[in-house]
Amino acid sequence: MKSYEEVVELLKSKGLSESDINDKIENKIEEFSGLISKEGAAYMVAAENGIDLKEKSDNRLKIKNIIPGMKNVEIVGKIMRVSSVKEFSRNDKTGKVCSVYLGDETGTIRLTLWDDETDVADKIKVGDVIKVYGYTREGQLELRLGRYGKIIKVDEKINAVPINEKNRSTIKSLSAGERKELRAALVKVFEGKPIFYRCPICGKRIIEENGVLKCPEHGEVEPIPSLVVSGIIDDGTENIRVVFFRNAAEKILGMNAKEVETKMKLGKSAYDSIELGKDYIFSGRVKRNDLFNRLEFIVDDVREPNVIEEIKMLIGDENGKKE
Ligand SMILES: [Zn+2]
Known part of the structure; x- marks a missing residue:
């Protein structure tokens, strides 16, 4: 203010x-x-008198709201990890690729640099805060620079969430605000409408106003379909309601938003391929739902358990793991 x-x-x-x-x-x-x-x-x-007093940071695109198919992404993130530049050859062409992992207080995302774009890798380091102008491709949750993209170092502080945090917990011992990993069975899926629409600029949910779809910030826009699935998981200690967005929803449905849209237009269920009772590793954050006075788990990523990893975890060999 x-x-x-x-x-x-x-x-x-x-x-x-x-x-x-x-x-x-x-x-x-x-x-x-x-x-x-x-x-x-x-x-x-x-x-x-035409003065915009809204705090700019509030309208800013956050990493958790980045979705595939955004043409103009402008994001500020802290560099969490930079891979070495790898050279590759395909057919008779050679190329270079480098991954930069960015984080903000809502999540992390990979920025992939190709060919000449990788030159910037020498000039940035872990801990730097950068502004990225880029885009995401259809069906891919990964930032790219492209012809008009760029990276600028900025002087800002960001409390980024850690990446790949293997912070295994049980459902019973979760508390609000934590980021954890759970191994549990998906025991129920609420078969509601799995599609909603997001603004292509800020990634926020589009609302319907007098029959017109609008972003509260950007007015009438071309909405991007996005997925949401909710259900219940159980790990034997307790159960908890879970919500999957974006790529986590895609993984659990086995389809992307466009495919779900098409299926629904044909009057088919989007939930056919879900196997109830199956074990997964869920990573995400614990949120308090004040309305129902209960905890919920917002899933950022879901994967099938890797047997060797799980055995190591059971026998307490976690610290010996290699990067
Ligand atoms: Zn918007």
């Missing part, structure tokens, strides 16, 4: 005089019969 004085300064920068500003603010307070504060009135006057 900007202070009253800051808002007044912004109004002055729009060419309004001090007395003019005071008059407008007084009038606004009167208009609302004194029910709004001086600050509130100043905010309204600012909005009427």
